[in-house]
Amino acid sequence: MTGLALLIPGGRGQLGTDLVRRGRDVVGAAGIVHGLGSAELDITDAASVDAAVARLAASAAEAGVRPVAINAAAYTAVDAAETDEAAAMRVNRDGPARLADACAAHDVALVHVSTDYVFPGDADRPYEPSDPTGPRSAYGRTKLAGERAVLDRCPRAWVVRTAWVYGAAGGNFVKTMIRLEAGRERLSVVDDQVGSPTWTGDLADGLIELAGRLAAGRPPARRVLHCTNGGQASWFEFARAVFAEIGADPTRIDACTTADFPRPAPRPAYSVLSGSAWAGEGLTPLPPWRQALSAAFREQSAELRGGQAG
Template sequence: MTGIALLIPGGRGQLGTDLLRCGRGVVGDGDLVHGPGSAELDITDADSVDTAVAGLAASAAEAGVRPVVINAAAYTAVDAAEADEASAMRVNRDGPARLADACTTHDVALMHVSTDYVFPGDADRPYEPADPTGPRSAYGRTKLAGERAVLDRCPQAWVVRTAWVYGAAGGNFVKTMIRLEASRDTLSVVADQIGSPTWTGDLAAGLIELAGRVAAGQAPVRRVLHCTNAGQASWFEFARAVFAEIGADEARVSPCTTADFPRPAPRPAYSVLSGNAWAGEGLTPLRPWREALAVAFREHRDELRGEPVG
């Protein structure tokens, strides 16, 4: 891989943690990979963002490598956004706009992580990057606005949509299922929402590969790409797979409908993202979701269970 320096806003979050680990493993020089959390870098603060991106560009120039920002910072409280779309918009649209402006000023490439929620969720086949968007939630609207801001403001920007993310850091569906398995005899989990469970370890590796390609002057022609683990499942099937990984009886998980558990924000009924464009650009397709889940448990069982590590 051509030399690269990385700035990862949101570096203390679920995806950011794996991006930081993966980036340091690939780059080798820890001084060239920074993953500030929101307390260290507020992406809605234009001055702070410009300072951080300028610092990245300077460090890269000194080391003779290419600077790339991978934005993993986001407002992800899907239900809360319905009542406070303005706050979500500040982080999911205005923040990426600030990053895009700074990256353009300092000649830095930008990868921006987005979501399946930009689509209406009524498809009958996996969504391609160029398919019409139509978010049905405040969260989805703010993320789509962020995509547009990034692409409009930065000529060296790429948007990567993903879905149903879980990792060793932070809270997620896998950890919730493990916690509920320990406290309830049976569970009812929605079976009429379909997506692609995606492990942050694999997603991070894909994003770092993309960053390396851009740094090497082999940037994808398409500026919007999809990256998820392969295949699809319902939340019900995903929950049963988690039970299987921890040795619990899968029969304790029963299916229910979305209508049985109404939420403030509408969820996409079908949000599988096609990886055709990703593979078409020569990027490595992510492994099947069920295989990835098994690897995640093999490598991070204690963290997923919420147990102390070390």
């Protein structure tokens, strides 16, 4: 890989943690990885963002490597956004806009991570990057606004949408299922929402591969791409797979409908994202979701189990 300097806003979060860890493995001693959490970098503060991007550009120039920012910072409280859309907009639209401005000013390539929630969720085939958007939640609207801000403000920006993310850091569906398995004899999980469970370890590898392409001066022609683990599952199927991984009986989980568990924010019924454009640009497809889940437990079992060794 061409020498690389990475700035990762959101570097203490679920995806950011794996981006920092795997980024350091990839770039080696000659590269640079700056992973900054929200306490270290408020992406809604234009001056702070510009200073961070300027430092990255200067460090990269001194080291003789190319700078790329991967934005993993986001407001991800989907239900809370329904009653506080303004706060979500500040982080999901205004923050990426500030980052895009700074990257454009300092000639830094930008990869911005987005979500399946920008689509309405009523498709009958995997969504392509070029398909019409139509978010049905406040969270989805704020993420779509962030995509547009990034693409409008930075000529060397790429948007990568992903979905159903889980990993060792932070809270997620996998950890919730493990916790509930220990405390309940039976569970009910919705079986009428379908997507592609995506491990942050694999997603981080894909995003770093893309960053390396940008650093090498071989950018994808498409500026919006999709990157998830392969295949699809319902939350019910995903939950049963988690139980299988931890040695619990999957038949303890019953299927139910979305109507049985109403939430403040509407969830997409179908949010599978097509990886055709990603592969078409010569980027490595991520492994199938079930294979990835097994790999996640081999590599991060203790963290996924909440610190209890598997």
